Amino acid sequence: MTFAKTALALLFASVAVAPAAAQEVDRPECVAPAKPGGGFDLTCRIAQQGLEKQFDGPMQVTFMPGGIGAVAINLFNTTRTDDPNAIVAFSSGSLLNMATGKYGEWGANDVRFLATAGTDYGAVIVRADSQYQTLGDLMADLEKDPGSVVMGAGGSVGSQDWMKAAILMKADNLDARKMRYVAFDGGGDAIAGLLGGSIKVYFGDVGEMVSHLDTGEMRILAVMSDERLPEPFSEISTAKEAGYDASWPIVRGFYMGKNVSDAAYEEWVKAFNAAYATDEWAALVKDKGLLPLDLSGQEMDADMKSRVERMTGIAKEAGLIE
Amino acid sequence: MDAVFSGLASGFQVALDPFNLFLVLGGCFAGTLIGALPGIGPINGVAILLPIAYGLGFPPESAIILLAGIYYGAEYGGRISSILLNVPGDAGAVMTTLDGNPMARNGEAGKALSLSAVASFVGGTFAVVLMSFFGPALASYAIHFSPSDYVALMVFAFASLASLVGSNPVKTLLAALMGLMLASIGIDANTGVARYTFGIPDLLAGIDFLVVVIGLFGMAELITLVEKQATGTLKTLKIDKSFVTLKDIAFVKWTILRGSVIGFFIGILPGTGASVASAVAYGAEKRSASDSSKFGEGDMRGLAAPEAANNAAAGGAMVPMLTLGIPGSGTTAILLGALMLFNVTPGPLMFEQRPEIAWGLIASMYIGNIALLIINLPLVGLFARMLTIPQQFLTPLIAVLAFIGVYSVVSNPHDLYMITLLGVFGWFLRKLQFSLAPVILGFVLGGLFEDNLRRALSISNGDYTILVESMNSVVLYALAVLVVVAPLVIARRRKKMRDEADHGETA
Numbered sequence: 001m002t003f004a005k006t007a008l009a010l011l012f013a014s015v016a017v018a019p020a021a022a023q024e025v026d027r028p029e030c031v032a033p034a035k036p037g038g039g040f041d042l043t044c045r046i047a048q049q050g051l052e053k054q055f056d057g058p059m060q061v062t063f064m065p066g067g068i069g070a071v072a073i074n075l076f077n078t079t080r081t082d083d084p085n086a087i088v089a090f091s092s093g094s095l096l097n098m099a100t101g102k103y104g105e106w107g108a109n110d111v112r113f114l115a116t117a118g119t120d121y122g123a124v125i126v127r128a129d130s131q132y133q134t135l136g137d138l139m140a141d142l143e144k145d146p147g148s149v150v151m152g153a154g155g156s157v158g159s160q161d162w163m164k165a166a167i168l169m170k171a172d173n174l175d176a177r178k179m180r181y182v183a184f185d186g187g188g189d190a191i192a193g194l195l196g197g198s199i200k201v202y203f204g205d206v207g208e209m210v211s212h213l214d215t216g217e218m219r220i221l222a223v224m225s226d227e228r229l230p231e232p233f234s235e236i237s238t239a240k241e242a243g244y245d246a247s248w249p250i251v252r253g254f255y256m257g258k259n260v261s262d263a264a265y266e267e268w269v270k271a272f273n274a275a276y277a278t279d280e281w282a283a284l285v286k287d288k289g290l291l292p293l294d295l296s297g298q299e300m301d302a303d304m305k306s307r308v309e310r311m312t313g314i315a316k317e318a319g320l321i322e
Numbered sequence: 323m324d325a326v327f328s329g330l331a332s333g334f335q336v337a338l339d340p341f342n343l344f345l346v347l348g349g350c351f352a353g354t355l356i357g358a359l360p361g362i363g364p365i366n367g368v369a370i371l372l373p374i375a376y377g378l379g380f381p382p383e384s385a386i387i388l389l390a391g392i393y394y395g396a397e398y399g400g401r402i403s404s405i406l407l408n409v410p411g412d413a414g415a416v417m418t419t420l421d422g423n424p425m426a427r428n429g430e431a432g433k434a435l436s437l438s439a440v441a442s443f444v445g446g447t448f449a450v451v452l453m454s455f456f457g458p459a460l461a462s463y464a465i466h467f468s469p470s471d472y473v474a475l476m477v478f479a480f481a482s483l484a485s486l487v488g489s490n491p492v493k494t495l496l497a498a499l500m501g502l503m504l505a506s507i508g509i510d511a512n513t514g515v516a517r518y519t520f521g522i523p524d525l526l527a528g529i530d531f532l533v534v535v536i537g538l539f540g541m542a543e544l545i546t547l548v549e550k551q552a553t554g555t556l557k558t559l560k561i562d563k564s565f566v567t568l569k570d571i572a573f574v575k576w577t578i579l580r581g582s583v584i585g586f587f588i589g590i591l592p593g594t595g596a597s598v599a600s601a602v603a604y605g606a607e608k609r610s611a612s613d614s615s616k617f618g619e620g621d622m623r624g625l626a627a628p629e630a631a632n633n634a635a636a637g638g639a640m641v642p643m644l645t646l647g648i649p650g651s652g653t654t655a656i657l658l659g660a661l662m663l664f665n666v667t668p669g670p671l672m673f674e675q676r677p678e679i680a681w682g683l684i685a686s687m688y689i690g691n692i693a694l695l696i697i698n699l700p701l702v703g704l705f706a707r708m709l710t711i712p713q714q715f716l717t718p719l720i721a722v723l724a725f726i727g728v729y730s731v732v733s734n735p736h737d738l739y740m741i742t743l744l745g746v747f748g749w750f751l752r753k754l755q756f757s758l759a760p761v762i763l764g765f766v767l768g769g770l771f772e773d774n775l776r777r778a779l780s781i782s783n784g785d786y787t788i789l790v791e792s793m794n795s796v797v798l799y800a801l802a803v804l805v806v807v808a809p810l811v812i813a814r815r816r817k818k819m820r821d822e823a824d825h826g827e828t829a
Contacts, residue, residue, distance in 0.1 A: 036372040037659020045376075045663060061373060064734070070523030071734050102509075102516075104523050150781050158514025182469075182780045183511040185593060185773065188648040188655070192592050195646070196465035198781060211647060211667035287665045320514065 025267050028059040030254070031088040033072035035065045042288050043089035043252045046117045050281050054271035069094045073106045076257045084264030087114055087254040093160045095251075095304065099311035100158060100321050108308040111255040112265060113301040115272035118290030120207040122164040122224035122248035124239070127194055128217055135222040135242040138201060139172050146174050152182035152199035154190040158320045161187075163311070164203040164224060164248045166318050168239065171246040176318045194218065205250060206233060207289035224248040229291060251307070252290060253300070269297040326455055329673070333681025336383055337689055345380075345388040346686045350693045353395020358705065360403040360540055360720050362727035363412025364396035364636070364653045366532065370730055372660050382664035383679045387686045389660055393653055394446065394690045397596070397636045398698060401438045401629055402705050406431060409540040409720060411727075413531045414596030414632040416539065416762045417604045421617065421624030428620050429564065431706040436566040437622060438629040439698040441578045445630035446691040448582040449589065449637025453644075454684050458670075461645040464590045469777035470788050472593065474795035474802075476771040479598060481802035482605030483763055490755065497756050501764020504529060505772070512776045524736035531597070531652075533728060533740050534765055538758055540724050541745020546752060547717050565702065574626040577607055585631030589638025593774075595651030596632035596639075597766045603631030609805050612812075637687065643668055644680060 028051070030044035041061070048059045064072045072088050080086060088111075098108045124135060132138045141149055146169065153161035162183070166176035182199050184190035187208055194202040195217060202218075206229065212218050213232065222239040223229055226247050229236070239246045256265060275281045276294040285292055295303055315321050336342060356367040368389055375385045400415040405422035418438065425434035452460070467475075483498075507518045508528030519525040571578075581603040588599040607627035608617045617624045639651040647669030649655035661668045666676055673680045708716075728737050748758055775789075782788035790796060 035656065036369045037656040037663070041659060042662065063369075063373075070526060071736070074523060102523075102526065104521065147783060152777075156509055156511035156514050162514070180780060180783055182777050183773075184777070185511070186649075186655070188642075188658075189592050192465040192642070192646070192648050193469070196468060198468045198777075211669045211671055215670045217670075289662070289667075 025055060025085055025264060025271075027057060027085045028055045029086045030059055030061050031064050031072055031086055032061060033064050033069040033088060033090075033094075036063055039091060039252070040069075040089040043091070043117050043254070046252075046284055046288055046290075047087065047089075047254060050117075050275045050284050051271050054274055069097060070103050070106075073103050073111065076255075077106050077110050081257040082259040082261065083257055084260055084267075087256055087268065089117075089252070090255055091160075091252050092248075092250045092307070093155075095308050096160050096163065096311050096315070099308045100315050108305050110258055112258050112260055113304040114254045114256050114265070114268055115296035115300055116251055116253035116293045118252055118285040118288070119293035120205045120250040120252070120290055121229065122250065123204050123206045123209060124164075124168065124221040124224070125194065125202045125204050125209065125218050126200065126221055127197075128219055130200065130219065132201075132221060135237075135239060135244065138221060139168075139242075139244065142169070142174060142179070143172065146178040147180045149201060150180050150182060150199045151201040151203065152184055152190050152193055153203040154184050154187035156183045157181060158315075159183075160248075160250070161190075161203055163314065163318075164246075167248060167314060168203075168224075168244060168246040170314070170317065171239070171244040191218075206291075210289060249293075251293065251304070253295075253304070266297075272296045329677065329681045330454060330685060332677060333683075333685030334688075336678050336682030337387065337685035342384050342387050342682070342686065343689070345384055346391045346689050347693050347697075349388045349391020350395040350398075350690050351697055353392035353397075354399035354402075354694065354697060354701075355395075356392065357396035357399025357411055358402035359723050359727060360407055360409035360411060360536075362396075362723070362730075363400055363410075363415065363532065364393050365412060365656065366727060366730065367396040368393050368653055368656050368660075372656060372663075375660070376663055382661070382666050382676075383682045385664060386657070386660060386666075386679060386683055389657060390683055390686060391690050393657065394633075394636065394687065395694060397446075397633055398439070398442050398694045400632075401442070402435065405434045405438065405625075406705065406708055407716075407720060408543045409724070410535055412597075413535050413762060413766055414600055414635070416535060416597065416759060417600040417628035418625065418632075419539070420604065420628075420759060421619070421621050422629075424618070424620035425622070425625060426709065430620065431564070431709060432702050433564040433566050433570065433622075434625055435702040435705055436699055437570060437574070438625055439695060439702070440566060440571060441574070441581065441626040441629040442633040443691055443695040444578050445582040445585055445632070445634035446637055446694070447688070448579075448630075449586045449634040449640075450684065450687045450691065452586060453637060453641050457641055457645050460590050460641050464592060464642050465646065465648070467591050467794060468792060469774040469781065470790075471792055471794040471798070472591070472774035473771065473778055473789055474798035475588075475591075475594070475598075476767050476774065478798045478802040478805070479602050479605070479763075479767050480771075482602055482609055482805045483760070483767075484605075484609075484806055493754075493756050494760050497751070497758070497760040498764035498768075500751075501761040501766075502768035504534060504761070505765045505769040511773060512780065522736075524734060528769075529740065530737070531766065533737050534744060535762060536724050536728055537741035537744025538748040538751075538761055540720070541741050542748025542752055542758065544717055544721055544724075545745055545749040547713060549749075551713055551717070563703070570622060574622050577623045577626045578630045580607065581627040581630030582634040585634030586638040588631075589635030589651070590641040592642050592648050594770065595653075596635040597762075598770070599635035599638075600628035600632040601763050601767070603627040606805065609809050614809075640683075640687075644672065644683070645670060647672075 030047045032040035032044045034040040044061045097103050126132050155161035169176040190202055193199045220236050223236050224239050224247050356362050400411040401418045404410045404415045404418040405426050408419050408423040410416045422434050510517050584603045585599040588594050604627050608614045639654045642648040643654040649658045778788050
């Protein structure tokens with residue numbers, strides 16, 4: 001046991017020696033609060049490649065999985081609150097967790113939102129041979145009996161995947177709690193469920209459909225954006241066009257600790273703004289399966305906070321929180 | 323069929339390119355060493371090396387070939403620490419400890435290592451061959467496996483594990499129940515409610531397989547070793563030079579083949595991987611053996627079955643990933659992420675758009691399997707010598723490696739507390755004569771069983787008849803009954819025949 005204690009102490013020591021508060025960005029680091037290979041990894045790679053020319057040294061990507069991002073936000077609210085070098089990747093899922101209190105005491109006001117990497121949108125997807133040709137067909141069935149259509153997605157009830165279904169129901173004044181929702185373990189399993197016929201409708205993301213559209217196995221009934229998306233999705237109508245005000249943007253971006261100095265924060269904002277102005281950035285974002293969304297600094301911070309507020313409202317209505 | 327051969331030919335051209343060939347061999351070798359370390363299995367082996375492979379700036383096909391080599395190598399290497407140290411590197415290697423470690427303790431470490439290398443080779447190769455010729459057809463079978471079919475599969479898995487019920491059935495069932503309880507920690511997918519998390523955010527996503535395996539098995543084993551050393555009851559092992567013979571292989575050839583088939587078909591199902599495959603293969607083998615009394619004490623069949631199965635499952639898991647872009651296991655999910663990092667979208671179109679990656683990867687698996695057999699057999703003697711390292715050096719070394727292994731991927735001190743806590747818990751269980759394998763299996767199977775049962779019931783809106791609606795599930799339930807009942811019937815008939823024979827003699 002003494003040994004285990006020593007090992008623990010040593011490991012703690014190596015973690016605790018985080019970069020001290022140097023007042024400028026000299027060792028840029030992007031923290032992906034997940035295992036390698038996931039969406040947060042992609043988000044950090046966008047920062048790593050996109051900001052390559054903005055900083056002297058190369059940006060390091062580190063991984064901090066645990067508690068769907070809770071571990072990272074905890075660390076940045078306890079020990080690395082003023083770390084000028086580190087940015088942390090987040091997504092709409094993280095915002096929802098803040099809204100529904102899944103990060104414990106930490107909420108949207110406990111971080112400093114910095115900049116966006118890009119955006120994606122929710123999509124209502126069916127199998128190619130589905131009886132539903134338009135979103136209206138599907139909604140007509142749901143109006144008759146909200147529990148008559150088996151729908152599913154890759155996240156649990158209360159996750160952002162479930163929220164897509166819930167706000168679509170809400171847009172048609174239907175009770176989200178009455179829908180028949182199947183929670184799969186990740187988008188891949190849910191797509192398997194759709195193709196295998198276990199579910200009739202899958203709530204996914206537009207970005208993940210790029211490779212599947214050409215195969216002709218699945219169709220997108222509607223994208224959950226306010227306006228039509230650029231190629232190759234320009235032919236697909238929005239939920240709004242069909243008469244349902246259900247948009248679900250999935251933003252991907254970065255936050256910093258809340259006590260980071262203004263000087264360091266501004267240096268990062270400047271770096272992102274410079275990168276946004278280049279063609280390489282746009283190409284990079286597209287390569288990683290995202291649509292452009294360039295927001296930074298105060299404007300971005302305010303936008304994210306209003307998104308969290310909106311999510312809190314939806315979650316309350318759906319009975320997720322009180 | 324022509325398309326397959328021409329695809330394979332072009333794939334071998336990619337894989338046999340000197341640089342890529344070097345990466346396959348290097349990846350397999352590194353993977354074997356990584357897998358051999360207690361606490362680091364294929365999932366974190368690949369996860370640790372993914373950022374490095376990405377940073378090296380290789381072309382995508384080379385990087386993915388390297389990662390697949392590491393995946394394969396780690397799947398092979400995982401058996402080394404299971405057999406020699408009784409410390410599995412991941413959930414898929416747990417069953418290997420049951421007969422592998424007793425063999426090593428009986429002085430047959432070399433034989434166990436070489437036999438498992440052969441079983442792994444057959445399992446892995448079987449999977450690659452089936453994948454290259456029937457990939458798309460198999461994938462379509464896999465996606466039609468519905469949540470209710472998974473429920474039936476889990477019932478079958480539990481039934482075949484009834485064979486694990488040893489001298490004390492109550493304790494075995496209690497152990498499995500503890501596994502089920504551990505599996506229920508975290509956010510409940512169906513209601514979004516946090517269960518048994520006690521407000522600790524680190525528990526929201528549940529406890530990782532790896533943490534349970536390393537804690538309950540690894541740490542508990544180490545504490546037991548320290549205890550034995552302190553009380554002076556530790557037996558030192560002699561160097562053994564045993565090696566697998568052709569006679570041994572002939573003895574287990576059907577076991578290996580059955581293990582390969584079971585492993586492959588469970589491996590291609592999205593969501594079930596090497597852990598379920600090896601458990602079912604072991605259980606089925608023990609249930610069907612005419613004389614199963616030696617299982618758990620170093621029976622070669624008990625080692626060959628799970629080893630063939632977990633390597634076949636590793637190959638099988640690649641099928642849905644390559645053909646549909648759906649990961650079949652945790653490790654393939656990371657490989658899938660790796661492909662996306664390189665701007666390659668896996669799925670049905672990959673064979674048309676990026677054939678050099680798709681076929682190159684498949685060809686590299688053929689090469690990797692052969693390479694692993696060639697690398698592993700001569701190293702058996704070297705690895706077996708690991709047992710002769712004095713315990714006072716070996717035990718702390720394993721502990722350090724296990725801590726680093728767990729920390730390196732998850733970078734969360736909470737997991738270090740967890741493995742320590744679970745280790746002490748596991749040690750207590752062992753003191754109380756509990757067997758730990760049922761805990762792990764309860765944990766692995768229980769999570770899958772619950773998730774799929776609730777999925778099935780949300781699909782049917784609470785109607786239980788969905789569970790027996792499909793042919794797949796009916797067949798699996800029938801097999802489950804068979805696997806429980808058949809051994810009893812056979813035993814009774816044998817006894818009757820023996821009685822009659824005895825009567826004949828006395829009359």
